[in-house]
Amino acid sequence: MSTPARRRLMRDFKRLQEDPPTGVSGAPTDNNxxxxxxxxxxxxxxxxxxxxxxxxxxxxxxxxxxxxTVRFVSHMFHxxxxxxxxxxxxxxxxxxxxxxxxxxxxxxxxxLLSDPNPNSPANSMxxxxxxxxxxxxxxxxxxxxxxxxxx
Amino acid sequence: xxxxxxxxxxTNSDTPTNQDELILAQQRKIQQEISDTIPLVGPxxxxxxxxxxxxxDTIYLAxxxxxxxKYKSIRRTRPDGNCFFRAFGYAYxxxxxxxxxxxxxxxxxxxxxxxxxxALGFPQFTVEDFYDTFMEVxxxxxxxxxxxxxxxxxxxLFNEQGYSDYMVVYLRLLTSGQLQKEQIFYSFxxxxxxxxxxxxxxxxxxxxxxxxxxxxxxxxxxxLTGVRVVYMDRGGNTSVTEHNIPQDxxxxxxxxxxxxxxxxxxxx
Numbered sequence: 001m002s003t004p005a006r007r008r009l010m011r012d013f014k015r016l017q018e019d020p021p022t023g024v025s026g027a028p029t030d031n032n033x034x035x036x037x038x039x040x041x042x043x044x045x046x047x048x049x050x051x052x053x054x055x056x057x058x059x060x061x062x063x064x065x066x067x068x069t070v071r072f073v074s075h076m077f078h079x080x081x082x083x084x085x086x087x088x089x090x091x092x093x094x095x096x097x098x099x100x101x102x103x104x105x106x107x108x109x110x111x112l113l114s115d116p117n118p119n120s121p122a123n124s125m126x127x128x129x130x131x132x133x134x135x136x137x138x139x140x141x142x143x144x145x146x147x148x149x150x151x
Numbered sequence: 152x153x154x155x156x157x158x159x160x161x162t163n164s165d166t167p168t169n170q171d172e173l174i175l176a177q178q179r180k181i182q183q184e185i186s187d188t189i190p191l192v193g194p195x196x197x198x199x200x201x202x203x204x205x206x207x208d209t210i211y212l213a214x215x216x217x218x219x220x221k222y223k224s225i226r227r228t229r230p231d232g233n234c235f236f237r238a239f240g241y242a243y244x245x246x247x248x249x250x251x252x253x254x255x256x257x258x259x260x261x262x263x264x265x266x267x268x269x270a271l272g273f274p275q276f277t278v279e280d281f282y283d284t285f286m287e288v289x290x291x292x293x294x295x296x297x298x299x300x301x302x303x304x305x306x307x308l309f310n311e312q313g314y315s316d317y318m319v320v321y322l323r324l325l326t327s328g329q330l331q332k333e334q335i336f337y338s339f340x341x342x343x344x345x346x347x348x349x350x351x352x353x354x355x356x357x358x359x360x361x362x363x364x365x366x367x368x369x370x371x372x373x374x375l376t377g378v379r380v381v382y383m384d385r386g387g388n389t390s391v392t393e394h395n396i397p398q399d400x401x402x403x404x405x406x407x408x409x410x411x412x413x414x415x416x417x418x419x
Contacts, residue, residue, distance in 0.1 A: 004313035008280055015276055064277070065316050065358040069172070086169040093171050097356040098320045099277040122169070 005063045009033050012102040024106035026057065034059045036102070040110050042145060047138040048113045051145035055085075055109070057102065067096035070105060074148045077140045079116040079127035087112070088122040182359075185231060192241050192309045193227040195418070201225065213389040218381065218408070218417075221391070225408060226416040234414045235362035235407070236322045236370070241309050242405040242416045243376055248292065248301050258289055260374065268328045278324060284317035320358065326366055327351040329373035340365045361412065367396045377403040381417060383410050 009028065016026055026038030036057040042048030054073040060066060070092055072085035080088040091100060091108055100108075121127035129137035198219035205211035228234045228241075247254040265282040269275045288308050295301040308314045330337045334347035341350050354360050355369070371378055377400035382392040395403055406417040 004284075004317065011276075011280060064280075065320065082169045084169060086172060088171060093175065095353055095357065097352060098281070098358060099274055099324070099356065101274075101277050104274070 003061055005059060005061045006033055008064055009059060009102075015101065016103055019103075021103050021107045021110075024103070024110055026055075026102055026106060034061075038102075038106055040106060040113070042148075043110060043114045046114045047141035048145060051148040053113075053148055055106075057105070064098040064100070067092045067100075068105070070109065075144055077123070077126050077137075077144045078113065079118045079121050079123055079130050080112060081126075082122040086122070088120060182231060185229060189227070189229045190310055191229050191237060191312065191315050192306065192416075195224045195226055198222055198225055208385075210385050210389075211383070214383050214391050217390040218383060222381070222406065222408075222417045222419060224418045226418070228413075228415055230413045232359035232361050233316070233319045235366060236319045236326075237309070237315065238407055238414045238416045239367075239370055239378065239405055240318050240322050241305065242407070243374070244289075244292070244305055245302055246404050248298050248305065254293065257374070258293065261285060261289065264325055264328075264373075268324060271328050271331060273324060273328065281317050281321040281324060284314060285321040288314055288318060316358065322370060323356050323358070325373045326369040327355040329369040330355065330365070333372070337365060337369070340368075362414070364396070371396055371400075376405065378405045378407060379403040380407050380409050380414075383408060 010033070013028060013033075023041040023043065024038065026036050029035045029037060036059075038055045038057055040053045040055065042051035042053065051074075053076065055070055056073055057068045057070050059068040070087055072081055072087065074085075076085065082088070087109060089108060089112055091097070092105070116127075116130055118127035118130045126137065126140070129140065198215065201215045201218070202212060205215065226238075226242075228238045244257075247257050265278060268278050268282075288305075291308065292301045292304050295304055309318070330347055330351055337347050341347065345353070350365075354363075355366060367378055367380065378396045380394050380396065382394065395401060406419065408415045408417050
């Protein structure tokens with residue numbers, strides 16, 4: 001059955017294939033267009049470099065009027081990522097706009113990896129190390145990067 | 152871009168709970184309860200039907216009496232934060248259906264609007280989706296010769312969530328575009344440090360965000376129309392207060408009843 005959300009997700013998918021942003025990819029799962037798998041490659045010149053981080057994106061029929069639920073499947077060590085993989089990012093919560101599409105979501109999360117906000121922590125250890133002990137922070141992040149090869 | 156606002160308590164523990172999702176889940180539940188009981192746009196009702204909502208409130212009862220001396224009927228909209236845009240869009244298009252010439256001017260105006268939004272920096276790919284739906288609705292009702300049949304179709308489409316919400320989104324985008332285009336003027340209406348663009352991203356474009364005076368000004372300005380807002384609250388005297396937007400336009404196309412936090416449509 002075609003609904004506005006499904007129709008829009010087909011458009012998002014088509015655009016992601018035709019005009020993919022650097023360093024991100026995503027596609028619906030085989031039998032359900034409402035659930036997508038995505039990958040974000042760790043941005044260059046950050047401790048996340050070389051990592052391949054997997055995510056799931058779950059949409060409701062209210063998309064694009066409401067944001068999807070985005071979650072890292074790969075283990076992450078990042079100030080704004082919860083232990084369960086949930087992401088603390090304004091555009092996925094109270095600043096969502098229907099003009100965002102899957103490309104915009106993935107590139108926003110990608111730039112969150114480069115630019116964490118330690119003042120709004122979802123992982124207080126990561127936030128604290130990011131602020132006070134950058135070397136240890138980077139060590140912990142690199143462990144995630146290596147883990148991401150195995151996942 | 153900034154991180155979502157969080158409560159202080161989450162900074163004290165090493166394993167914060169995902170509070171954002173808990174809050175969102177609760178909001179969803181409340182919204183579901185509202186949407187299960189109130190249609191997006193309701194049928195015409197008598198003004199006196201408001202009395203049952205305020206049976207023991209003498210101030211409101213006096214004001215409802217005053218309201219019914221000025222207006223014949225009311226059409227309720229769902230209180231989901233989109234009520235202004237939904238009421239405004241519905242009432243304005245409904246009014247235009249009585250005048251084919253005005254309707255076609257409006258049609259031309261909307262038809263050209265997508266390019267203006269893209270020129271202002273809105274993403275073409277997503278704007279197009281809402282624009283196409285808006286134009287589809289206008290075409291569908293324009294193809295119906297009989298005005299009262301066209302109004303029935305308008306009513307049906309505005310009660311179909313997919314169409315109705317896309318109409319609201321496009322009206323929000325048009326309003327945002329207008330505020331940003333005239334940002335020097337509108338910046339005087341915004342409190343605090345926010346720029347007009349920030350305000351639009353946070354308060355105008357997102358669905359379910361309530362509308363204020365500035366939203367109405369922007370919407371009227373971009374669509375070249377006027378709204379009269381009739382305020383009814385617990386304050387002061389026994390009569391309702393009427394306000395035209397824009398101020399110098401004495402014959403509005405749309406009449407809205409405002410009770411704190413909510414807009415419904417009024418008819419003369």
